[in-house]
Every structure is written in C-alpha cells, then in structure tokens.
Amino acid sequence: MIGCVVFFLSTNLVLALLGLFIIGVGVALLNTMTWAMESDTVEYGEFQTGIRTEGATYAAFSFTRKVGQAVGAALASYGLAWAGYNSGLKGTGQTQAPQVLDGMQQAAGALTFAPLLIAVLIMASYPLTEAKFREIMVGIQANRLARHAQYHSEDTGPDSTIVAGARESSASPAVDGSPRGRL
Helix, strand or coil, X not given: CHHHHHHHHCCCHHHHHHHHHHHHHHHHXXXXXXXXXXXXXXHHHHHXXXXXXXXXXXXXXXXXXXXXXXXXXXXXXXXXXXXXXXXXXXXCCCCCCHHHHHHHHHXXXXXXXXXXXXXXXXXXXXXXXXXXXXXXXXXXXXXXHHHHHHHHHXXXXXXXXXXXXXXXXXXXXXXXXXCCCCC
C-alpha cells in the first residue's frame, strides 16, 4: 500500500519509480505466498475429502489467474479511457495533456490499490497456521493408513503371497467394485 501511495502522490519521476519499486517488492511477496497457499489448498482438499486432486486444483488456479489477467488488462484500458488518453497523438510528436498524465497516474494508483486492499483483507482472515498445517498433515497420514488397512486387510491371510513386490492373493478378485487389489 505504501508503494501505491508514493506512486499516487509522486510529483517527479524518481518518486514514481520508487513507488513502483515498492509495489514490485510487494507483488513478489504476494506471488511467493500464492504458490505456497496453492499447495496448502491441495493438502487441505485431501484432508477434507480423502482424495488428492492436484491436477484439478492447479487447473482451477491457472484459470483464475488467466481471468484475472484479462480483467486487469481491461481495467487498465478503462483507466486510460477515464484519464482521457488520446492514442491518435502517438507518432505525431505531440504529448498528452498534463491533466491526462495526472489522470493516468491516478488511475494506475487507484486500480492497484483497490485489489491490494481486498487481498490484504482476505489474507488477514487466512486461518492456516503452522500448527494447523501440521495437524492437517497428521490427519492425511492417518486417513491414508486407514484406507490402506481397509483395502488390504483381507490380503494378509495365510493364502497370500508377495510376488515381485506386489501382493497376490489366491482369493477371488473383488467383484463389488471396491479398489481392493488396485492399490
């Protein structure tokens, strides 16, 4: 937010660039947190459902990023229109009017500040702590062990043998559609 304020209130190029630099540092931290949170989402999903869905989770994440980039480009275009930017001046040697340049600067500050504020409010309520994450991982491991025991409990009788690293049983294969024997 500080970078947005510095950029928004800057009166010269050096201050504007300083504001953009501060914004860039914040965006770098945000990107790092985003990818860390993405993997946390996969773990939480497995904890809740017992099913690990990295592919679907990452696909949804990728889709929302692309939608966000499209919306961001549209907002930038709307900001230029709001400021009164005249694309016809390009290549003519004429510059944009000072009020247009001020409007572009104000739009750039406002259009980055609003989503940043929303993100800060969302992150302030993010409930995952290190202790909660450890609890989730212990729960996932317990769920995996319980599922393994459930699906393989019948395969441990005296008529079972281990063949080439796979469990083979002389009992008839499951016909009820259960995944026994497929794990």
